[in-house]
Amino acid sequence: MISGLGLLGLGAASGCSTSAIELPAMGLDNTTTGSIRPRISVDRKVTSPDLMYASFNDEGFQLPEIPYAKVDPQYRRQIVVDPTGEAPGTIVVHLKEHFLYYVQPGGDALRYGVGIGREGFLWSGRANIQYGKKWPTWTPPPEMIARKPELEKWRGGQPGGLENPLGARALYIFQDGRDTGYRVHGSPEWWTIGQAMSSGCVRMINQDVIDLFGRVTGKTPIVVV
Secondary structure (H helix, E strand, O other): OHHHHHHHHHHHHOOOOHHHOOOOOOOOOOOOHHHOOOOOOOOOOOOOHHHHOOOEEEOOEEEOOOOHHHOOHHHOOEEEEOOOOOOOOOEEEEOOOOEEEEEOOOOEEEEEEOEEEOOOOOOOEEEEEEEEEEOOOEOOOHHHHHHOHHHHHHOOOEOOOOOOOOOOEEEEEEEOOEEEEEEEEEEOOHHHOOOEEEOOOEEEEHHHHHHHHHHOOOOEEEEEO
16 A cells, blocks of 8 residues: 555656556455454453462462462463353353353453363353352361261361362352352362362362452353353
């Protein structure tokens, strides 16, 4: 385009008629700009991993720094083009890929890496996050205590803390008004992200579940596929 304008300018300066100049084909792209997607949005909480996974004090507990270099980059918190097609504000868990998406307006989603249930403990379906808790108490179900007798000491509940299996936050999944027993929760075992090791819950890095918890408002739809 610039070279074409330059030729026009040259013709005008020499007093020549522009009709006497044969302009080269410009190879213009006629694609409508309506088909070009805007850039992915910017979020001040989604920055460099050394900031997102740093140690900090939360509700009186000093969360340890996550050695993020040991975490596969695909499982770190990031903004992506939404692949789910769900309404903004929906949580979508893709079990096979070990991803959790929080759908944003405008076609984006926040993506987090997750750990999922091992074979025989998987759950899928549509439900709702009924409520959430900070540094929740963990109460192992009787069947888990039967499999692991060492958990008997926590039959009445393990108080929230850095060693608690539910981590820094828990989101409680209900279906048809009933507690499913499954949770989206943090975990001190950051190295299990991207693996199938839980008893059916969706586990996240503590720093990530704190971030998600701060975004979820009210009863939130969740889809596990």
